[in-house]
Amino acid sequence: xxxxxxxxxxxxxxxxxxxxxxxxxxxxxxxxxxxxxxxxxxxxxxxxxxxxxxxxxxxxxxxxxxxxxxxxxxxxxxxxxxxxxxxxxxxxxxxxxx
Amino acid sequence: xxxxxxxxxxxxxxxxxxxxxxxxxxxxxxxxxxxxxxxxxxxxxxxxxxxxxxxxxxxxxxxxxxxxxxxxxxxxxxxxxxxxxxxxxxxxxxxxxxxxxxxxxxxxxxxxxxxxxxxxxxxxxxxxxxxxxxxxxxxxxxxxxxxxxxxxxxxxxxxxxxxxxxxxxxxxxxxxxxxxxxxxxxxxxxxxxxxxxxxxxxxxxxxxxxxxxxxxxxxxxxxxxxxxxxxxxxxxxxxxxxxxxxxxxxxxxxxxxxxxxxxxxxxxxxxxxxxxxxxxxxxxxxxxxxxxxxxxxxxxxxxxxxxxxxxxxxxxxxxxxxxxxxxxxxxxxxxxxxxxxxxxxxxxxxxxxxxxxxxxxxxxxxxxxxx
Numbered sequence: 009x010x011x012x013x014x015x016x017x018x019x020x021x022x023x024x025x026x027x028x029x030x031x032x033x034x035x036x037x038x039x040x041x042x043x044x045x046x047x048x049x050x051x052x053x054x055x056x057x058x059x060x061x062x063x064x065x066x067x068x069x070x071x072x073x074x075x076x077x078x079x080x081x082x083x084x085x086x087x088x089x090x091x092x093x094x095x096x097x098x099x100x101x102x103x104x105x106x
Numbered sequence: 107x108x109x110x111x112x113x114x115x116x117x118x119x120x121x122x123x124x125x126x127x128x129x130x131x132x133x134x135x136x137x138x139x140x141x142x143x144x145x146x147x148x149x150x151x152x153x154x155x156x157x158x159x160x161x162x163x164x165x166x167x168x169x170x171x172x173x174x175x176x177x178x179x180x181x182x183x184x185x186x187x188x189x190x191x192x193x194x195x196x197x198x199x200x201x202x203x204x205x206x207x208x209x210x211x212x213x214x215x216x217x218x219x220x221x222x223x224x225x226x227x228x229x230x231x232x233x234x235x236x237x238x239x240x241x242x243x244x245x246x247x248x249x250x251x252x253x254x255x256x257x258x259x260x261x262x263x264x265x266x267x268x269x270x271x272x273x274x275x276x277x278x279x280x281x282x283x284x285x286x287x288x289x290x291x292x293x294x295x296x297x298x299x300x301x302x303x304x305x306x307x308x309x310x311x312x313x314x315x316x317x318x319x320x321x322x323x324x325x326x327x328x329x330x331x332x333x334x335x336x337x338x339x340x341x342x343x344x345x346x347x348x349x350x351x352x353x354x355x356x357x358x359x360x361x362x363x364x365x366x367x368x369x370x371x372x373x374x375x376x377x378x379x380x381x382x383x384x385x386x387x388x389x390x391x392x393x394x395x396x397x398x399x400x401x402x403x404x405x406x407x408x409x410x411x412x413x414x415x416x417x418x419x420x421x422x423x424x425x426x427x428x429x430x431x432x433x434x435x436x437x438x439x440x441x442x443x444x445x446x447x448x449x450x451x452x453x454x455x456x457x458x459x460x461x462x463x464x465x466x467x468x469x470x471x472x473x474x475x476x477x
Contacts, residue, residue: 015165016141017141017163017166021166051169051182053186054167054168055167055185056166058167060186060188065165065166066164067164067165068166101165102165
């Protein structure tokens with residue numbers, strides 16, 4: 009099981025409380041986790057990554073195992089703790105706005 | 107007895123205000139979509155239970171919501187607004203060319219006749235249409251592909267398509283307005299468009315007859331006389347009697363002809379409402395008095411409507427989509443302010459009452475008359 013923690017606005021949009029659980033993946037990456045997330049919750053399409061280009065939206069960041077992995081390649085393997093479900097993959101809204 | 111539902115979009119969520127036909131007592135529900143910018147909500151005239159809402163934030167971009175039960179429950183629908191083909195460029199503030207980039211939906215206009223057809227006016231300016239209730243969107247690219255497209259330049263609020271009017275007798279004819287390009291008309295259901303800006307004078311443009319480059323803030327019509335259009339331009343209140351072929355100024359005795367919204371009375375096609383604002387550099391009411399001005403002569407002669415509105419120390423603005431009328435008799439007029447007040451006048455503007463006073467800044471108000 010892969011665990012994903014979403015920011016509040018996206019939990020509301022997806023209609024979930026707390027963490028999201030996704031099926032195990034052999035070697036999860038940012039891309040494969042987000043693909044699975046969007047497949048399970050289509051309302052999230054376009055809200056984390058742009059449609060078409062899959063480019064990360066400017067005010068979104070990704071954390072795993074206490075590390076900011078936002079700027080890592082979308083195809084880099086995620087830490088083993090995320091793959092095993094010991095640690096969540098966190099989608100974070102940057103501090104911005106008013 | 108008929109009822110009225112006001113769909114109010116704000117900087118931090120949406121609110122639904124309902125009343126019976128007396129429009130004396132109001133029930134306030136919300137916020138819906140708390141924390142999101144709600145640029146616009148509008149109901150389908152085909153089914154009063156079908157509502158569309160434009161929801162966005164800087165973090166998560168654009169979402170479109172749809173309700174099929176009058177706003178009790180909502181469902182996110184399609185939010186992919188892909189420009190048709192290679193988008194190309196438009197003019198940027200500094201005169202250079204800038205790629206067309208989708209930012210948000212400013213205005214949603216449901217079809218007058220088909221429940222699942224709805225139009226979206228977006229920034230950067232383009233018109234999209236959905237024929238499946240908002241699930242998917244296709245650009246009507248004949249508008250943006252007009253030969254003047256590369257000359258379109260954003261206003262201070264962005265290059266936004268904010269007004270969509272559908273001709274009630276001829277669904278092939280539609281009007282749209284773009285800041286700061288101008289007004290456009292189609293006579294073939296949106297396939298091709300042409301600018302309709304003859305007669306507009308924008309002081310900053312050296313060429314008085316320039317086809318585009320006019321900062322149109324809002325256009326309004328009365329459905330009983332749909333080829334008569336009223337326009338609040340950046341400066342100047344304008345009127346067209348020939349579906350936009352030509353425009354003439356009807357600012358008359360207004361204390362300022364700068365403003366954003368304009369509305370026409372539901373039953374009196376020569377009764378028009380504007381909210382004068384001091385200037386484009388200050389965006390506050392003249393003399394710190396919030397006054398709606400009403401013309402009963404189709405323009406030029408205007409009277410100040412002040413009963414119930416603050417007449418001192420008032421520095422709010424009324425944005426372009428934040429004024430609306432209902433269909434009751436007598437006709438009701440409504441507007442919301444950047445200070446969070448929503449005012450109602452069930453007697454066509456003679457007296458005003460604040461339904462609510464402390465909402466987030468109001469972006470849009472749509473009045474829906476319910477059976």
